[in-house]
Amino acid sequence: MKAFLRYREVWLLAAIVVLIGLISTRFPGFSDPANLRQVFNDTSILMILALGQMVVILTRSIDLSMASNLCFTGMVVAMLNAAHPAIPIPLLIVAALLVGLALGAINGLLVWRLNIPSIVVTLGTLTIYRGATFVISGGAWVNADQMSPAFIGLQRAALLGIPVLSWIAVLVIALFFLLMTRTALGRSIYAIGVNPTASVYAGIDVGRTKFIVFCLSGMIGGLCGYLWISRYVIASVEVANGYELNIIAACVIGGISIAGGIGSVGGAVLGALFLGIISNALPVINISPFWQMAISGSAIILAVVLNARGERRQGRIILRKAEAA
Amino acid sequence: MPSVPRLTLSGISKSFPGVRALHDVSLSLYPGQVTALIGENGAGKSTLVKIMTGIYQPDSGSISIDDQPVTLPSAHAAFGHGITAIHQETVLFDDLTVAENIILGHAPRTRFGTIDWRTMRKNAKEVLGTMGASHIDADARLKDLGIANKHLVAVARAMSIDAQIVIMDEPTAALSMKEIEELFLLIEFLKSEGKAILFISHKFDEIYRIADRYTVFRDGEMVGEGLIKDAGQSQIVRMMVGRAVDHIFPQRKAEIGAPVLSVSGLSHPTEFDDIGFELHRGEILGFYGLVGAGRSEVMQAISGITRTSSGTITLDGKPIAPKSAADSIEAGIVYVPEERGKQGVVIGLPIFQNVSLPSLRRTSKSGMLRLAEEFALARSYTERLDLRASSLSQDVGTLSGGNQQKIVIAKWLATAPRVIILDEPTKGIDIGSKAAVHGFMAELVAQGLSVIMVSSELPEILGMSDRVVVMREGRIASVYDNKGLDAETLVRTAAGIAE
Structure with a gap:
């Protein structure tokens, strides 16, 4: 295998x-190596999002709400930054992770506790989260001139000649590789995808594991909310529309x-x-x-x-x- | 009675990898007569039905209809020859109407090539009428009908294609007494129409009530046939169970200790009622019964997979109430489920990951797996079970059924249980692997474990058990000490036949 x-x-x-x-x-x-580095950097956000989606798909589920989560969380951090430019960026990233986690947990709870198919749940939250973005922003945009230089500059800073955004992608790839190959959770995710019935008999809590993967994809959506907004320096209701x-x-x-159980970080x-x-x-x-x-x-x-x-x-x-x- | 068979199967053999399902069997079905096909689980009945309906191809042998040799290369071909099967779960379309279900596949057309709905409904009503089933509304959705009426629709479908050979595979399994009576009226009607009927059932009262002839299968061979009026029940039971000993069961000195697990008053709203028994240290307790007697359901309740409505389970004197498989594994009770492919092995994962799956809490430290320990665990248990594999990283899907079963057992043993419940542990595996599994069971109880073995194979029950619990229709019918116990007693108790 x-x-x-x-x-x-x-x-x-x-x-x-x-x-x-x-x-x-x-x-x-x-x-040219320089251009390929640029391509990698341009693709970083998509790679990170794909990893979050991967863990969900492996459990025979799907998260259609990731791009809407990204849009909502991006708007939240952009508005926070515009209103309180003094908030340090690491704290904003933590906030993005937590907001994303909350949205993912809503998906996960509906799938776990109410046993609704994930495609239905996340089709619903896809529109709800985007609608919520309109509600909190009143339909207004947050523009580049409202964002602090640190907010925009972090991912563009170079470390060893490579932008921080690329480093974040590398870090997320490494963490997901560890998760999928070296942890009990990763093993359970594969087992559930390949054979959910046998997993139940083996004492794996299928519902709880699905909840966790939706929390993960939510956190990834939230993280990418910050990365996306700070990259394209505009937050609006239209951000990443259809990107799921x-x-x-x-x-x-x-x-x-798509049938679950097969796939890898690479x-x-x-x-x-x-x-x-x-x-x-x-x-x-x-x-x-x-x-x-x-x-x-x-x-x-x-x-x-x-x-x-x-x-x-x-x-x-x-x-x-x-x-x- | 007419003596020219409508359908004759002769010399049919069929093997699957590692298993000989049918060996040189013959069967004849006569017009206007019901032939009962009798045999234990695994005797080859289902395989034969699948050959008759074109789903499996026999390795050798011939099939003829009205003395003309035929081949049945597909389900469609069998259908074309007028062979139709009515299964336990009738294969019909829930969301279509009764008329559509009856006429589907040969619907009348208008001159524009579209379906002629009016003629279709009329034809369907006619067929229902001839069967005396005009109470069924041809426009009703099938899903709104009860099981018994669904059977009627299935039969109506057979009638509408002018099927001459009707196979009924345990048609009464899900029916109430009244519905069974209605089904029997229907079978009488089919007989009067000259159909040849194959009736498969585990229930002797039904067989004696409806069948004209019988054919008995045992271990894939035909061991007897004749007219039902010439054969007594005990004679047929003897044919079903009497066999040459095909392998020697391990000798073991029974050192039965104190009770380990005791169950009392265990009940479920629909599956079983008032189950009580004790399992002792070092004991193998056999559970025998017909399919659907509720044995697996009881075991799933004890191992936390399903919930009970009342009753207590005590392990080592402490009451337990497992709410999930993880709980019962933690407590020391493991359940090795019956369906190896669906509930046991995880095909697509390598051997060592299969073995460690229920033990991930032990082989990981704060969530991180320790691969060396996983491999060590897998190696020690697969070696004890004499697993044949080139490497522990091999996908379990590449192994034979017998070796997969060893992995399933290894995987639950690796959790270091006190009580191990084996559900049909040797179903569908080859003789060599069977002996390995039996030998290993003897080893387990010698080490002080306690084993519950659910099995429908009489030699296994008699060869391995210290005591045998017989279940019938969700209740415990009797408990026997396995001293001088004979197969016929067990079959009679399980089927509810008086001496």
Whole structure:
């Protein structure tokens, strides 16, 4: 299984290398290390969001409210910063994590305690959280000139020549890698996704674990709320509208099975990078944004077909071995 | 009585990896007669039904209808030959109307190629009328009907395609007494229409009430057939259970100690009532009964997976009330569930992760896993069970059924339980793995553990148990000391047949 997963990620990595190579033939500067660092930085927020979505999808659930959570939490921290510029930025980040956590916990409680399918719950909270953003802001924007220099500057500061935003992404990737491979919670998340019934018999609390993954995706949404607003320096009701689909697309391209239980941190990161490269490169080689959408869409379907084929091949191997045994 | 069979199966064999499901069996169904197919669980009845309905292909043997050889490569082909099956859970469409369910797949068309709803409803009503079931509204949604009426619709469907061979697989399992009577009237009607009927049931009173002929299967072989009026119940029971000993059960010196687990007055609103028994240190307590007697449900209640309405469970003199599987594992009671694939192994995870899954609290420290300990745990238990695998990182999906079962047992043993409940521990696994599982059970009780073994396999019950609890219809029918106990007594008690 592990060898098989590596196999899939290696292929995704190869596809990304080929993609970069192809783009370089039209736009030679694209494969410069400096430009690639820039692409990574541009994709950081999507990678972080995809990891939050991944843990939810692994448990056979989905969180459609992540982009709305991002929008709401982003507005909260932007308004706090505008009203009280003295609040230190680390404290604002903690606030973003807590607000996101609260919104995620609402999703999680509804899924856990009322046993409502997550797609229904988060479809509801998707509109509620965005609506709540309108309520707290009165529909007004928070503009760059209302934000403090520290608020905007933190993620742009360079550490060892790399922006803080990229470092945050690296840190989140490392934490999720530890979570999924080295903790009891990570193991339970996989077990629930692969076989929920057997997990119940093994003493795993399926409902509580789902609650925890929604809390996690909520915190990630909240963190990205701050990162997004401070990056694009405008907070409005329209922020990240429809972005939940990009997050899910990154997961799917990264080989995370919508049926749950299959997927890895590396896959989610590579899936996000793939989308990031496409959206970065196509404008510079003069391909219209509509082609971008078509290419992203084709990549999703191609990824699903390849993954389904991979799993089927795996199935045949099982059968042959079982017959030989 | 006509003596020319409508459907003949001869020399049918079918094997699955590691299991021989059917070996050289024959079966004939006669027009206007009901043939009862009798056998224990695992005797091969379901496999035969699946072959007759085109779902499985036999490895060898032939099938003929009205003396013409036929093949049944698909469910559609079987349907085309007029073979239809009515299952325990009838395979119909809940959200369609009665008429649609009856006519589906061969609906009349208008000259524009659309479905001719008027003719369809008329045809459906006619079919229901001929069966004396005109009380069913052809426009009602199927989900609003009771089980018995759903059966009527299933039969009406069979009638509407002019099915000649009707298979009824435990049709009475979910029916009330009155509904069973209605079903029997219907079977009489089908007989009068000249249909050949295969009736599968565990209940002897039903078989003697409705069947003309019987065929008995045991361990995938046909061991007897004839007219039901020539055969007594005890004769059929003997055919079902009498067998050559196919493997030796481990000898063990029973050193039964003090009671460990005692259960009293355990009740559930719908599944079981007033269950009480004691389990002693070093004892193997067998639970025997027909399918649906409530054995697994009792075990799931004891292990915290389902809730009870009343009753007490005492472990080592202390009352416990497990609210989840985690609670009972913590207390020292583990339940190894019956359905290995669905409830046991987690296919897609490697062996060591499967073994450590219920023990994650022990193999991790403040939430962080300690992989070395996980591997050590997995290695020690899989070695004790003589697991054949190339590496502990291998996906359990690549293992045979017998080896998967060893992992399931290893996984719960690794939690260091006091009481281990095994539900059908050797169902569907090969002889070699069976012996390994039995040997290991003997080893466990020798170490002072106590084992509850739910099993529908008589040799296993008789070969392994110190005492046997027989359940019938959600209650304990009797408890026997396994000294000079014979299979026929158990079957009679389980089925409620008087001496």
